[in-house]
Amino acid sequence: MIWSARMFNDPPNASELLLTVREYIEQLLPDLERQDKYHGLCCTYLLDVVMRELEEPPNIGDHSNNALKALLNNKDELSETEFMSSLCASIRRGDQDGNLDRLLILLTSHVSKKVRVSNPDYLDTKDYL
Amino acid sequence: MVTMQNYDNIEYLSETIRVCIKRRFGDDCEIANIALATLGGSNRTVLFNVVRGSYPLRLVLRQETVPSEYSPFLPSDMQYRVLEVVYEHGIPVPRPLFELEAADNLGQGYVVTAVPGETLPKRLINSAEYVTMRARFLQQSAEILAKLHTIDHVLVPGLSALQESSDPLGAQIALYDRYGEPHPAIEFAFRYLAKYEPEHGAKNFLHGDFRNGNMIVGTEGIRVLLDWECAHTGSVMEEIGWFCARSWRFGRVDLAAGGFGDRETFYRAYEKASGNLVDRESSRWWEIFGVMRWAIYNIMQSHGHLSRERRSPAFAACGRNTGIIEYDLLKIIAKEFD
Numbered sequence: 001m002i003w004s005a006r007m008f009n010d011p012p013n014a015s016e017l018l019l020t021v022r023e024y025i026e027q028l029l030p031d032l033e034r035q036d037k038y039h040g041l042c043c044t045y046l047l048d049v050v051m052r053e054l055e056e057p058p059n060i061g062d063h064s065n066n067a068l069k070a071l072l073n074n075k076d077e078l079s080e081t082e083f084m085s086s087l088c089a090s091i092r093r094g095d096q097d098g099n100l101d102r103l104l105i106l107l108t109s110h111v112s113k114k115v116r117v118s119n120p121d122y123l124d125t126k127d128y129l
Numbered sequence: 130m131v132t133m134q135n136y137d138n139i140e141y142l143s144e145t146i147r148v149c150i151k152r153r154f155g156d157d158c159e160i161a162n163i164a165l166a167t168l169g170g171s172n173r174t175v176l177f178n179v180v181r182g183s184y185p186l187r188l189v190l191r192q193e194t195v196p197s198e199y200s201p202f203l204p205s206d207m208q209y210r211v212l213e214v215v216y217e218h219g220i221p222v223p224r225p226l227f228e229l230e231a232a233d234n235l236g237q238g239y240v241v242t243a244v245p246g247e248t249l250p251k252r253l254i255n256s257a258e259y260v261t262m263r264a265r266f267l268q269q270s271a272e273i274l275a276k277l278h279t280i281d282h283v284l285v286p287g288l289s290a291l292q293e294s295s296d297p298l299g300a301q302i303a304l305y306d307r308y309g310e311p312h313p314a315i316e317f318a319f320r321y322l323a324k325y326e327p328e329h330g331a332k333n334f335l336h337g338d339f340r341n342g343n344m345i346v347g348t349e350g351i352r353v354l355l356d357w358e359c360a361h362t363g364s365v366m367e368e369i370g371w372f373c374a375r376s377w378r379f380g381r382v383d384l385a386a387g388g389f390g391d392r393e394t395f396y397r398a399y400e401k402a403s404g405n406l407v408d409r410e411s412s413r414w415w416e417i418f419g420v421m422r423w424a425i426y427n428i429m430q431s432h433g434h435l436s437r438e439r440r441s442p443a444f445a446a447c448g449r450n451t452g453i454i455e456y457d458l459l460k461i462i463a464k465e466f467d
Contacts, residue, residue, distance in 0.1 A: 035166065042442035049449050068313075084311035091316040100320070107314050108459045114452030122453055124465070 015051050022047040052117045064109035071096065071103065139163065142175060146190060149233040150179055157181060172205075172358065176243055187243035189223060192236055194439055201304050201429070202358035205229075205237040207287060211360045212241065214284045220277055221353045244353045246345035250379045253341060254388040258348065266341075267389040269351045271398035274339060274368055278403065282334040282362045289332060293361040297418070298322055305425045308432050314455035318421040321462055327411040329364040337361050339368055340377040341387040366408055369399060370415020375457050375466060376423045385467065417461055424454040 012020065022044050029040050072086055090096055096103050112127040120128060147160045158181040166174040166189075173192040178185040193205045203211065205228070212225040223241035253259050253266065282288045292300040302319055305312070336343075337359030345352045371377075373395065378388040386395035396407040431448030433439040460466035 039442045042446045045446055046442060046449075081311065084313060087313045088311045088316045091313060091320055094320070097320070100317075103317060104459060104463055107317055108456070108463065111314050111452055111455045111459060115456050118449040118452050122456065124460075127456075 192238035250342040275402035278333040332362040366411040371419040374419035
């Protein structure tokens with residue numbers, strides 16, 4: 001199921017289009033010189049990232065995000081970026097110094113959410129689930 | 130005006146290098162086999178042959194590509210001075226030949242001799258050709274570092290005045306702040322590192338980016354060290370910790386010392402070569418510092434891509450790589466990763 005793609009377009013859908021481009025680049029790779037091959041491999045990696053991002057349910061990781069928001073004790077509605085900036089400022093000021101063990105667990109969960117998209121194979125099993 | 134787009138045009142580059150070389154070596158030499166190598170963190174690398182008679186000489190042009198006001202890297206005139214100094218002291222580096230001048234119309238940079246060999250870290254660690262050489266690479270790395278750390282840094286004016294030299298953690302925080310991108314995991318690392326920061330002791334001459342990937346090797350061992358744009362002064366534990374940082378093991382996380390061997394073997398080799406003890410605790414603090422620094426450098430490369438200063442799929446990938454490095458960082462702090 002693709003969560004963020006609009007569903008009224010004709011097939012192929014977004015993931016299938018990306019896969020098509022990826023397959024074509026893969027075919028080219030054996031004939032490319034070292035530098036172009038490296039950038040070609042980077043392109044296949046980037047396409048994999050986009051495909052995973054399209055397929056990632058948007059509510060993954062909400063639990064840790066909500067727990068992080070609770071740390072700030074901020075009732076205001078903040079955008080994701082505003083919230084992250086507030087959290088960074090709070091850590092920088094030392095407001096979370098009494099809470100570092102809990103913060104480490106929550107941040108690992110927050111970062112794992114990003115790694116699920118960028119390189120899920122890299123995650124420890126307990127951070128993947 | 131010379132722009133980076135001009136430099137990407139290989140014909141323009143060839144002609145400009147031809148004029149630059151003829152200015153110095155005379156009209157009877159020619160340029161051949163020009164090739165763009167890796168676009169690294171701060172320098173563009175262009176290889177070319179200078180042909181006079183039947184003796185081609187392979188040279189390398191290193192061009193600055195990051196506008197200096199935003200760059201954490203040494204300006205190319207300082208890089209060149211670093212190369213001259215370490216070359217004179219017998220550190221294996223490509224021989225520095227000349228610096229670019231305004232009349233070369235090639236921007237900032239310098240030319241050194243090319244050294245053949247292998248640079249790809251994964252090949253050094255995994256290929257059958259080099260697998261028996263890992264112990265040799267480890268030993269040589271320790272010996273080269275021990276020798277480098279004895280060089281008087283005063284020979285490179287300005288090296289000790291860099292913020293990386295006087296306030297290493299502050300320098301990384303300042304670099305991170307330039308990009309205005311919120312990364313709570315990196316903020317957490319700043320806090321952790323400040324809380325547990327050890328005494329750093331004497332300041333020595335440091336390469337600043339000594340690791341697997343910044344050396345050219347052959348089947349006989351390390352031929353030269355590359356990429357001196359991060360040179361500064363500091364605790365030798367910084368260099369030892371950076372070499373052992375998890376980011377440089379390229380899949381062999383069990384081989385903490387650069388993917389070449391274990392920490393203790395490396396520490397003992399350095400101690401034997403330098404006559405100085407390695408502070409294990411301090412070195413581990415610098416490993417965490419190193420992973421944090423690598424995360425920030427990935428943010429920097431991603432910004433270079435998004436601002437169109439240096440556009441490439443690899444730099445775009447750096448942006449998404451940041452989270453993976455943050456994951457390492459937090460797991461190391463939690464003592465779940467070694």
